[in-house]
Amino acid sequence: MLKPADWNNTKRYYDLKSFWRNRFGSRVYKLQIDAGFTCPNRDGTVSTGGCIYCDGRGSRLRQAGPLPSVSEQIRKGKEYYTTHRNAGKFIAYFQTFTNTYGPLDKLRALYEEALAEDDVVGLSVGTRPDCIPDDVIDLFQGYAKHSHVWLELGLQSIHNRTLQCINRGHSAETYINAVHRASGKNIHICTHIIVGLPGETQENMLETARVIATLPIQGIKIHLLLALKGTVMGDLYEQAKITLLSKEEYITTVCDMLEILPPEMVIQRLTADGYRDIFLAPQWAVNKMEVLNAIDRELERRNTFQGIRYVKNG
Ligand code: SF4
Numbered sequence: 001m002l003k004p005a006d007w008n009n010t011k012r013y014y015d016l017k018s019f020w021r022n023r024f025g026s027r028v029y030k031l032q033i034d035a036g037f038t039c040p041n042r043d044g045t046v047s048t049g050g051c052i053y054c055d056g057r058g059s060r061l062r063q064a065g066p067l068p069s070v071s072e073q074i075r076k077g078k079e080y081y082t083t084h085r086n087a088g089k090f091i092a093y094f095q096t097f098t099n100t101y102g103p104l105d106k107l108r109a110l111y112e113e114a115l116a117e118d119d120v121v122g123l124s125v126g127t128r129p130d131c132i133p134d135d136v137i138d139l140f141q142g143y144a145k146h147s148h149v150w151l152e153l154g155l156q157s158i159h160n161r162t163l164q165c166i167n168r169g170h171s172a173e174t175y176i177n178a179v180h181r182a183s184g185k186n187i188h189i190c191t192h193i194i195v196g197l198p199g200e201t202q203e204n205m206l207e208t209a210r211v212i213a214t215l216p217i218q219g220i221k222i223h224l225l226l227a228l229k230g231t232v233m234g235d236l237y238e239q240a241k242i243t244l245l246s247k248e249e250y251i252t253t254v255c256d257m258l259e260i261l262p263p264e265m266v267i268q269r270l271t272a273d274g275y276r277d278i279f280l281a282p283q284w285a286v287n288k289m290e291v292l293n294a295i296d297r298e299l300e301r302r303n304t305f306q307g308i309r310y311v312k313n314g
Pocket of ligand 1: 039040041042049050051054055056097098128154
């Protein structure tokens with residue numbers, strides 16, 4: 001198998017920047033939006049504790065005071081990227097907490113406020129797999145007729161015992177069901193996973209990638225588990241009750257995953273973001289560029305690339 005020529009890039013995986021360029025012929029930026037949503041895993045509907053790694057504070061914008069409207073957030077983001085990055089097209093990224101958690105009319109109003117802005121070519125909506133009813137999928141399907149739509153589903157691990165351990169509040173089956181309900185509707189599906197969750201072996205993590213590789217999804221975000229102050233995970237770390245991955249373990253696992261995933265799957269993220277003010281560990285993760293470079297070097301050393309071990313329908 002050869003590296004796919006249609007990536008049109010010099011990377012050994014199909015990165016998001018290349019995908020945007022191939023799809024739109026220009027730079028595209030995701031504008032992060034905090035539309036004021038909450039999360040059923042925090043407000044008591046599913047649970048009150050939230051996922052054990054989640055700091056629960058929401059965006060920096062929310063922490064700073066009353067939230068500006070969606071259109072104000074978009075205009076401000078556009079101004080920045082147009083001036084500093086020469087960007088011309090944008091995706092409105094509903095990022096904070098669970099962005100399908102609300103009545104349909106409210107969701108429609110927020111998404112359409114975003115789509116009405118000039119140069120916004122689509123939406124990316126982050127949510128939980130237990131919070132994506134069919135009427136919301138229908139709404140996205142309608143938008144997908146004229147816009148570029150991504151549904152970002154948090155999974156984290158395909159193993160139910162891990163999902164229970166991290167208090168996700170949904171099962172792997174709920175995720176798989178959500179994927180199948182949303183697929184075949186011109187909606188791009190992106191799955192979020194976390195590498196290094198408590199109790200998982202490297203084989204467990206690769207199993208998550210193997211299952212994802214069999215599903216009709218178009219993108220993935222691979223995060224590293226971080227310990228943040230004020231979270232259960234942070235407490236466990238400070239009490240020396242959990243061990244976080246070394247940089248070498250993370251790089252090896254990510255490269256193994258990339259080899260397993262389909263070559264056409266867009267790799268949207270390969271590092272983790274944590275607020276510096278509450279960051280505890282692992283220290284090596286702070287230098288994100290070095291982590292990305294180390295992944296490039298490891299793929300080069302192996303002389304492999306994304307998809308080289310992908311087994312179709314396997
Ligand atoms: S689903 Fe997301 S927002 Fe909700 S508790 Fe988990 S990580 Fe936090």
